[in-house]
Amino acid sequence: MKPKITVWSVVSFLLKVILMVIFIFPFYWMIITGFKTYQESIAFPPSFWPAQLQWENFVKVWESGPYLLYMFNSFAVSIGCLVLQFLIMVPASYAFAKMEFKGRGFFFGLVMVAFMVPQQVTFISIFHMMSRANLLKTLWPQILPHAANAFGIFLLRQNFMQIPDELLESARLDNANEFQILTSVMLPMGKPTLVSILMLSFITTWNNYFWPFIMASSQNVYPLTLGIDALRDVEGSFDWQIIMAGNVILVVPIIIVYAIFHKRIVRAFAYSGIK
Amino acid sequence: MAEIRFEEITKKFGDKVILDHINLDIEDGSFTVMIGPSGCGKTTLLRIIAGIGPQTSGKVFLDGEDISGLPPAKRNVAMVFQNYAIYPTMTVKENIEFGLKNNKVPKDERERLIGEISEIVGIHELLDRKPGTLSGGQRQRIALARAMVKKPKVFLMDEPLSNLDAKLRVSMRTELIELHNRLKTTFVYVTHDQTEAMSMGTRIILMNKGVIQQEATPSVIYQDPDNLFTAQFIGSPQMNVLPFPDEKVRYGFRPEKVHLTNEPGQYFYTRKGHIVTKEMLGSETIYQVRYEGNSVMIKSLEDSFEQDHDVYIGVKKPNILLFDEDERRIRPDDARYEQWMSKL
């Protein structure tokens, strides 16, 4: 049977195309600009494909500062956050979902508050704490404040709550202790959600500009985002092709992560009832 | 040996009393069936034995040892949950093996046990499958295998057949009886289905609203009920119960204990009635008969009586049961028995 072409299906298709163009075009523009010469990047009318691919833009970015270090910092911060978040989020979600204890509602309320208060409200006092702890010359101020992922705790708790209590009771009858219940029963069932939370968290941390901008007090602890930002000042004027080449370097890891996990990310949102 | 004793077991959820001072002995090696309407506390009682839903007060003994404070795994009991509670991310084999591993059973011993049990339960070819791909009957068998492999002293089963279709339910009933005969372990089996209770149980515990109504063998429960609730809960259609005119005392007789005749017969209790409905069920026929403002159900092997015709009903004296104003049985050895019987 042929699918029927109705007015609505045409409109719906056109809308999707328009949405895609709106989201993809800036991305496309960033990439092709990163491959242009300076002349071409400011030429009018603009070209939609570089006359010649200028790979040396990327070399220039790489040589204009300690980009290997920036990249290392970005990875160290992102992965450090992931590890700490995992270690805190999993037992916290388990406790909030499945254990009876005094003040459970109150503490979960605190988590929700932490989820709703923006960083812009807390960064001054956190900066102060980090400075008093003498940590400003290290990566810790970029990692520690993000160790507890309130949104992640919320999502994973929702997921754990859907697991029937009988499974845990059955495991208790099978002589499993709480740690085994968590690792053998709960975690495998929460895995899709957990993976998505950690991927989202990786992307957020990797892309974060505001937080390191406040907390990174020397070039030694700059992540890539600050490094790319510094490209603006190199020549005094805006070398768009260099800045865009830097941005391309910045987003490549994100694209890889997303390409691998996008199905999981979408599914986690569907599970949690947000989508 | 595995005999269970409850002493003054009470369970409350908040202020709500679910089990009220239960005293009970479950015999070693018995197939004890707990039956009662939904919400009467059957699951709650099982969970108290298993240790996963502790009692509010009172004690549980297993073979004379007070196990009230023991964690579930130390009690030597296995439970088959109503929803089976199979670990969905593990294969069938891993499901069965989980408890053994946690109990530090060596690998070759585990393999031997799993092989033996899956042969008995008939799930050999399923061992590498994930539970998500299995049917209700197969899951039920896995839950059973998982319980059996631990060689527990007591099997606790919470309505294990209620999620199966009618045909499978009947065949699993036979299999469970065979299993019990073979293992000779104590079974505590919860159901709300009286056919299951009567056909499987060596003993039946009938509960209502957190109180044990009667504990006896199936035939005693059927023929010699202690009270009105028991008399009416067991039997289908349920026992006909009629009041003595202007009195609180009632009498009852089972539909299958009534004889239908065209002429008045020689019975202790004889009435003339009118057949209102007739339901032919194959080997037997259910008649609804009206007389003196009462309506009774009668189950008969005789199909020859017609709807809208008059008929005589007759019941023998031992088949008439009396219940006092508190709904308790008045038995033949009771002083009041003859006095009430003479009024019929």
Ligand SMILES: Nc1ncnc2c1ncn2[C@@H]1O[C@H](COP(=O)(O)OP(=O)(O)O)[C@@H](O)[C@H]1O
């Ligand atoms: N965790 C709980 N919290 C509050 N009430 C409960 C809980 N579990 C069971 N109940 C109540 O206890 C009563 C008995 O439940 P249950 O033992 O499951 O009955 P059943 O005989 O159907 O198995 C029901 O009224 C039920 O609502």
Ligand SMILES: [Mg+2]
């Ligand atoms: Mg129940």
